[in-house]
Amino acid sequence: MARSSSGFVAGLTAAAVAAVAFLAYQASANAPADVSAKPRNTASAPAATTPGSPEKPAKDPLAVPANSGSGARVVYALAERRVWLVDQKGQATHTFSVMPSTVHPAPGTYTVTSRSGTVRGSDGVKIEHVVRFTTVQDVSIGFSAAVDGTLPTPDPSRKTGGIRMKRADGDAMWTFAAIGAKVVVVA
Missing domain, CATH: 2.40.440.10 (L,D-transpeptidase catalytic domain-like)
Incomplete structure (x- = not known):
């Protein structure tokens, strides 16, 4: 009985190693060539600008509206x-x-x-x-x-x-x- 259960454990271990190797392969296939580069989010990428035109900076949510007076x-x-x-x-x-x-x-x-x-x-x-x-x-x-x-x-x-x-x-x-x-x- 001990002999067949050790074979079972060896089979499970081999299957787990194969699954991890497959997942590692999939991850490496989708990884960028330079992993230090920041990913580009195309959904929120700014519209193309013409050369020389200033880009609009992202709006700071803490920026208080300019026409809102002063003080507390x-x-x-x-x-x-x-x-x-x-x-x-x-x-x-x-x-x-x-x-x-x-x-x-x-x-x-x-x-x-x-x-x-x-x-x-x-x-x-x-x-x-x-x-x-x-x-x-x-x-x-x-x-x-x-x-x-x-x-x-x-x-x-x-x-x-x-x-x-x-x-x-x-x-x-x-x-x-x-x-x-x-x-x-x-x-």
Whole structure:
């Protein structure tokens, strides 16, 4: 019995070695000639430029919109669906994407007028870290995070004012934007 099981183990070992050798061959066939070269991602490669034309640098997500004022502030870019928390020096300390509400604030400068720890949103969802800064069409507009962590697209048939963010971003907003904090909305 010992003799046949050692033959079985030897067979399994030989099969494993053959499988590893085959996989190593496949990997080497797909490896670049120079493994120190950075791979090129053709899906995100920039469009060809004409000689002498400057290439567009990749946009820095921490770059605060130029037309957003100065000093400590919350910046909300409507078109980008993005928020920046900006310190007194004008540097973004945190940035994140948001899901806009169905009712939008006009570009301009506002201040945080009220805050709530946990409430029901105008869409019926339980929300937390609510930071309100204006009212449009009798709808309070503010930032909030759904307690269940979702970021659903709002129902376009309902007038809602909650600009939703992820819970971790809601924590950062809550810490940063006290009553009276400046909120700048840019197009």
